[in-house]
Amino acid sequence: MQCLAVLLSLLVVALCSAGHDTGQLSNSSRSFAEYTDQSLLWAPYRSNCYFGIRPRNVDQSPFMMGVMWFDNSDASGLSRMRHFVDQGDRLTKYGWEVYDPRVGGKEVIIDEENNLNLTLYFTKSHSGENWAVRVHGQPIDFTRGTVASIVLYFNQNGEDGESKLVKLPELGDGSTKFHGVSKELGEYQITVEDNKGSYFSDPNLSTMEIVPGCDSSKPTHISLTIPDSNVWMAKDVFLSILSDSVKKIVEEKGAEAVNPSLFPSTFTVRNLYGFPPGNFHYLQKSFDNSDPEGFEFDIVYNKLNAQEKILSAQKVTALIVETLKHVESKFDRLFEIEPKNGKHHEFALETLSNLLGGIGYFHGTQLVDRTTIFDDEQFEEIKLLNSREEGPLSLFTSVPSRAAFPRGFYWDEGFHLLQIMEYDFDLAFVIISSWFELIEDDSGWIAREIILGDEARNKVPEEFRIQNPNIANPPTLLLAFSEMLERAIKSQEDSAMAFEKDDVMMQDETNQLEFNSNLLVEYARKIYPKLLKHYNWFKDSQRGLFEEYEEMLNEEGILEKAHEDEVYVWRGRTISHCLPSGMDDYPRPQPPDVAELNVDALAWVGVMTRSMKRIAHVLGLEEDEKHYQNWENNVIENLDLLHWNEAQGCYCDLTIDSFEDARTFVCHEGYISLLPFALKLIPRDSAHLDRIVSLMADPERIFSDYGLLSLSRKDEYFGTSENYWRGPVWMNINYLCLDALKYYYPEVLSAKEGTFSPEKQVAQKLFKDLKSNLINNVFKNWEEKGYCYESYDQHTGEGKGVEHFTGWTALVVNLMGRK
Known part of the structure; x- marks a missing residue:
């Protein structure tokens, strides 16, 4: 319990130090706040x-x-x-x-x-x-x-x-x-x-x-x-x-x-x-x-x-x-x-250094349009023409790329933190607390891009400068926070772990809050109300229309098993793009429909719910913890009941066939269909695991010498049009899939080959080959061109998009040698 307390207490300490509110801090709290303020005061923070x-x-x-x-x-x-x-x-x-x-x-x-x-x-x-x-x-x-x-x-x-x-x-x-x-x-x-x-x-x-x-x-x-x-x-x-x-x-x-x-x-x-x-x-x-x-x-x-x-x-x-x-x-x-x-x-030291070197401090106003009304039945590009400057606000964050994206990205930052926390646990918490400070007290909203002041705004195309409270992004901050808590839960189960660590590590000032538990009483409860509002905003703003499916589900005999409050859709998608999902041009139901339900939106709600459950556990909020556990179970059940397509063998978006008035699966094998697995929302004993692993390991579909492809080679949209998330290899989702393989097959990955069943041997080989392919290809591009890239070509492995993209691509360092 003490290790869990540390994590939350650190988060709130960082929040307090961010605002210099140290008047009521205890001596131990002040020590952390003072060290944070001193060591992080000056740096090349103009990313x-x-x-x-x-x-x-x-x-x-x-x-x-x-x-x-x-x-x-x-x-x-x-x-x-x-x-x-x-x-x-x-x-x-x-x-x-x-x-x-x-x-x-x-x-x-x-x-x-x-x-x-x-x-x-x-x-x-x-x-x-x-x-x-x-x-x-x-x-x-x-x-x-x-x-x-x-x-x-x-x-x-x-x-x-x-x-x-x-x-x-x-x-x-x-x-x-x-x-x-x-x-x-x-x-x-x-x-x-x-x-x-x-x-x-x-x-x-x-x-x-x-x-x-x-x-x-x-x-x-x-x-x-x-x-x-x-x-x-x-x-x-x-x-x-x-x-x-x-x-x-x-x-x-x-x-x-x-x-x-x-x-x-x-x-x-x-x-x-x-x-x-x-x-x-x-x-x-x-x-x-x-x-x-x-x-x-x-x-x-x-x-x-x-x-x-x-x-x-x-x-x-x-x-x-x-x-x-x-x-x-x-x-x-x-x-x-x-x-x-x-x-x-x-390569590894340079890549991590460039991720850390992209950390910036931003202060200024942001442009927000709170008056444009979204028409859920129209899927044309939404013009945000009624912006006003709000703020000023401040944000301490890493950035995806100093050249192209020198600003805070909600979707990217959680992945950045998964890497940063391995090097400087406390720094990761200081950054995440700065983001949590931006949660609006009344609505719970955080903008998907944090563009503060003219200096940051200058690098942003005009059509992306204005933010809107109806548009969300995958809540990766809660994913990162959940991973931090997961580490603490593991320490809790083995109480001796903290004492077995190297003395140098124990005394490292950048890991103070991993090993000090006396701060929880003072600060832990301060962050919970903000996170609760953010959680509720995300669910309310992206909630889908269950009633459109009631009659169909009733005919299928599964209506009573479905959970009407746990269906979600990305608000603000257009005919060709779903920017809120983070995977902009990944194929979605065509034509779009107001009743569309997105499997990845539901999966991300599951991640948020799991994280909130762990926080409630730390705070001793037993009733809240029970509610979150129930909601998490409902999400998991809806994933299987509503979004799993047995014939296709993967998770799919849903829409309604207007001609047959029937529930229709829209299946595009690739990152979207893998997310319930990648986010560890499938039960460990699920019968679906083998089919998902088979999909990932199939060289005729999404396995490649460079990593998992974002879209199956067999998909009609593979490599078409913009070809942004329609084939290229992206490190962030590959990293989640490798991490999920360790979660679902822990005993297999550490065993000798040939020890387990053929199905589990597929997972074993997939993990080994996928990890090796990712490392080798990112390294090869760096050695030849000097940079990491935003994504990698599905045919050649050549770097694509933005160069010097040491945002989530820096996760390769964790793959190479995390102790």
Whole structure:
């Protein structure tokens, strides 16, 4: 019971710490909250940037920074300026090789077009309140004669009159210093100091200053005021100012402006319009990129009243070494991937690091349309035209892809947490608690995409920016929470387990709440009402029409066995797409009908119910627990009674044949038909198990050398139209299926081949081959192209969709070596 208490208590502690409500915390609670706030305060939490820092839970006056770069040796370089992560940049590589948001890591960017190999190290003081960034650059080809122009920008947000950021006078030591004041963060100093490298200068010219303020042979700084809500437009503002400056130089200098040696100076920003000093600052450094040794400089943030300051390059180096060693050793303690210096180990560490490196902190308003009325009898695309800004809200979350989806996705996040919890159990709870904070107090709704503020909104196609309370997504957060509770239940059954763990693990500050049980009394009950409202919202908003089937079920003699309150449909589907289900173009009943019932919607309700049952058990809410147990049983019974098609041998959607006025199964073998199995809702003694395993193992239907196909090869829709969920291999559902195989066949998977019946041997071989195929194919794509992908081609295994998709595809790390 104690281990279960830990899990819930952690969740609520995180909720309280997220709002800084520590006034009533006990000493043990305060210890966890303080460690969480300190270790997770600073990180590159601007997921959409190649590198951008902001603090977590500092909303009114956060300090913001970003790194941009381009080759300013010729005019075409402006079109290759990098800021936001973009697949169109065609970088050879970008991403974290080693990373943990609590301590920092190493990001590598290889930009062939700009002839730049850029490595960025992020590290923190042990207290977590100060940090340093080391920027190290080298030419890919030093003979190309390029110039690496690095543009830093800093902004002290806060329109309160107290917050400010000013550049300090030069002291002649080659460093650039800023003094800042934040109402929430206090006073601090930013120091930018070179370690090595030369700024671009032509020794044949007497001066590199083409006009006052434009001189590539030294750093250039300008200060101005940009509204807090527009800081994300730093690149646009920079390019606008620079373009105007270049035009002015050409007008004034004529032919002299096209001297190649002066191009770097020409493309140096200046305060052309005499802006008065403000809280926003650009600092541009143009390095000679013909030196094979490259350049290096440090950006250091020190809080003025901090006890542990970062005061030298040697200290930065020491912290970087310690940071990288810490992450690598922790990874090796938690994941068993041999050899340690092998490519598979490198791949796994890098993939997990990029999932963690996508964690961001978002704050701002969201667009919500609460007035558009859904017509359940129409299945055309619903236009949400009545949006209003609501909030501001905050969210701490990982993201599916920094390039394409740098925002919170409800459907994806539960899968992310299944991976994150294996590395940092407490971090996973802090993230899930941030999501639970967004449950609306009155309705229980959470938006399917959390798009907060203009910076996040900028990366979203306009048609997806507006959210609506009628539209749901698979409740994977409850799936992740259920898995966390499952781990605790297992510990409860073996009370000695916690004491047998390694002493280092027991003392790991990132797993405090897995082993401390004294927080339940203070906090456990706080989260339950929110989750209950969310549970009821999901069921009410997606409830299907049972009455349409009553007469038919009565004729079949099964009406009395069916449970009328446990039938569900995805609201908001169109003729061709069912976006709420998460599997957008997966085939559904055609034509759509108001009476349609979706098997996956029912299965996800089963997951939510099971999770709520476990929470009620932890809280000692016996009556609630009985209700959830009854509802879970009803879901399971309806899955078999209403959605199982014996002739087809799989679970199917339902609709009504308008001509024969009969209940009709709409069966498309693939992920939807597997979900009741994948979500462990089928009884362990079910007669259906062998047929489901046979389907998964069949190479003529959905088994492949790359993983389970999303749709059977024999289906009429296989590989057609958009072909998004109509064949390609997706890691998230494959992972669930492998996990379900372990659940249903635990004794088989660990036994020698040939020990069990032929049916169970099929499951044994399927698990072994499927796991191997998934790992090998994702690794092969990474080794050849440097990235994980959104999905994988059903014919070739080649990565498809978004590259650098280290959201749920990162689950491959769990498959490779979870201890």
